[in-house]
Amino acid sequence: MLRIEEVNEDNFKDVPDFCRCCLYWQTSGSFSEEMVKTEMAQKKLEWLKKVTKEFGSCMKIAYLGDKPIGFGHYAPAKFFPKAKEYQSGPPSEDSVFLACLYIVNKESRGKGLGTIMLRNILAELKDKGIKAVETFARKSSENNPSGPLKLYLKHNFAIVNDRNDFPRVRLKL
Numbered sequence: 001m002l003r004i005e006e007v008n009e010d011n012f013k014d015v016p017d018f019c020r021c022c023l024y025w026q027t028s029g030s031f032s033e034e035m036v037k038t039e040m041a042q043k044k045l046e047w048l049k050k051v052t053k054e055f056g057s058c059m060k061i062a063y064l065g066d067k068p069i070g071f072g073h074y075a076p077a078k079f080f081p082k083a084k085e086y087q088s089g090p091p092s093e094d095s096v097f098l099a100c101l102y103i104v105n106k107e108s109r110g111k112g113l114g115t116i117m118l119r120n121i122l123a124e125l126k127d128k129g130i131k132a133v134e135t136f137a138r139k140s141s142e143n144n145p146s147g148p149l150k151l152y153l154k155h156n157f158a159i160v161n162d163r164n165d166f167p168r169v170r171l172k173l
Helices: 037-054 081-085 113-127 149-154
Strands: 002-006 059-064 067-076 095-103 132-136 158-161 168-172
Touching (some): 002 113, 059 113, 067 113, 095 113, 113 132, 113 149, 149 168
Parallel strands (some): 095 132
Antiparallel strands (some): 059 067, 067 095, 132 168
16 A cells, blocks of 8 residues: 655655755756765754655655555755756746656656656645646656656646656646
8 A cells, every 4th residue: 555645854864865865956957966864864854854844745665565665855946956947947936846756666656656746646636725736757768756757747737848868847736
């Protein structure tokens, strides 16, 4: 049974390692993984606290049983400096940027878990009165933290800028 929870200080430790320590979207310029994982996780937790205070819920964990298997990460684009650097960007100011929608284990992908997470996030954002959601979806590989292009197209996202392997897609809510 899939269970989806908002990330908070208490369950932040359950965010899958790869996601908990990733600061890719919170940086600008070249990204380096030279920091110690504990430092990166602490910076991500500080980011979570700041964004939650200003925007509200912005991260989700998906559990299969008691095991965390997925992660979602979203907020207005101003909280993600890297989004301005993409050729098919930047995200529109009236949208929320979905930075990550990631099913960690390859064996768990393609079974509808990402769809459940996406629907959960979209429902929350719609309830908040958000007008649109945008992301950069990858064409060439499904092994991408933001999710594959075909997932978004299946859920009525439209390509708004298609300059490279990461087109910007948008869904009006």
